[in-house]
Amino acid sequence: MKKFLKGFLIILVAALIIFIAIFHKRIILTYTLVNKYISVKNDNMRTPKINGLKMSQSMNYKDIIxxxxxxxxxxLDxxxxxxKSNNPSPVILYVHGGSWVYGDKSIPDALSPVLNTFRExxxxxxxxxxxxxxxxANFNKQVADIKDTIRWIYKNKSTYNLDPNEIGVIGVSSGAHLSLLASYSxxxxxxxxxxxxxxxxxxxYLIDFAGPTDLSLLNxxxxxxxxxxxxxxxxxxxxVIKELNPINYVSKGIPNTLIIHSSFDPMVPYKSSKELYDKCVKEHAKVELITLNSNVHDLSNISSTDISSMSEGLLKFVIFNSPL
Structure with a gap:
């Protein structure tokens, strides 16, 4: 019995040391990346035409069917x-918005610096x-498109050196609605x-930018x-509301979720994100909520203060859900 207890304590201590080491590493990495992002953002404010901040300038593969x-x-792009690394790369998938009718896969300038930070x-x-x-309306097909993109990543993991066990999704507006359904179902x-x-x-994990979570709340x-x-x-x-409301799919086993939404959103009520957050808490799912203050719905005219809050929160969330 004593030998068993001694062995158990050794294992427990070792596990604790590993946990502290990983946790400490992620705290340091979070601090480093947040400061790097702030530095890049400040440089961009001083020199708006600086190269490398726009994602389109460093695309490797365009319009892969x-x-x-x-x-x-x-x-997809x-x-x-x-x-440089031989190890499979973690993946962040971006899903654009546009009210299910408009938009394209170009990455917004507001997200480019933080996403390039992760690429580095x-x-x-x-x-x-x-x-x-x-x-x-063909919402079911659109959700299937997002899920098929994820399935494509699994299928082509070796071709592009991708790690399918480390996939995160960022969805904006209607793209967030589709991403929530694709991820929770x-x-x-x-x-x-x-x-x-x-x-x-x-x-x-999933990052939801102002996605409609209850279609009955939309005006x-x-x-x-x-x-x-x-x-x-x-x-x-x-x-349709029953089948296509992400909030109806919430359970304890859903991916870790970060919700980012402005309390003054003129298009998608902030209430929908608050209700999603509350439902996740009730179901003991891992969730965080960042509340912005800009009177905007998308990322086109977001204030610099909210860009900082959004980006720093996003950096921290991804790092603590990453293998780094």
Missing amino acids: YKNTNGVPLT IYSSLK EGYTIISTSYELNRNK SNDNFTDDKALSTYSSKIK TSDLNYDLTKIFNSIQDKDT
């Missing part, structure tokens, strides 16, 4: 790690497209490409022509 199941080739630490950034709604839900359906769609009374046409095409709105 990841599937074509509906006569519409869907593509790859921004490879800037750090060994991350690969992938930006994907999805089939935009035209004339009628089971592997067999939302399939489209049969060749990709055999691969996993599991991710490790659809003053939509433009395109969006009016999309929402009028939905015949059974109650069923």
Whole structure:
């Protein structure tokens, strides 16, 4: 019995030392990267035309077709790690917004510095497209597109030296809505490409920028022509809301989630993110909430103060969910 207790204590102490070492390393890395980001941001303010801050200037692979199941080739861009290593690279997948109808996979300037900071630490950034709604709503297909992008990463891990066990997703607005559904739903839900359906769609963590989590909270009374046409095409709105509300998929086993949303968002009510946060807490899922103060919905006109809060929070969240 004494030998057993002695052995158990040795293992416990060793585990504690390893935990402290890893935790301490991540604290140092967080401090280093936050300061590096702040330095880059300040340099950019002094010299706005500085090269290397825009992601498009250092893309490695453009418009790779990841599937074509509906006569519409869907593509993704790859921004490879800037750090030389033979080890598989962790992945951050970016999913654009645009009210399910507009937008493209170009990475916003507000996110470029922080994502390039991760590339310097060994991350690969992938930006994907999805089939935009035209004339009628097809949200299920859009969710399947995001899941098929993740499945494509698993399928092509060796070709591009990617680590599918270390995939994080960043979704903005409608892209966050699709990302939440893709990440929270089971592997067999939302399939489209049969060749990709055999691969996993599991991710490790998710960053949600102002994604609608309860579609019933959206104000659809003053939509433009395109969006009016999309929402009028939905015949059974109650069923759609039930099947396509990310909050309905929350469970203890969902990926770690960071929610970023402005309390003054004029398009997607902040209430939807607060309710998602509360539901995650209730289900004992790992979740964090960063509240911004800009009177904006997307990242186009976000204040410098909110950019700092957003970026530093994002850096810390990714690092504490990373293998670094």
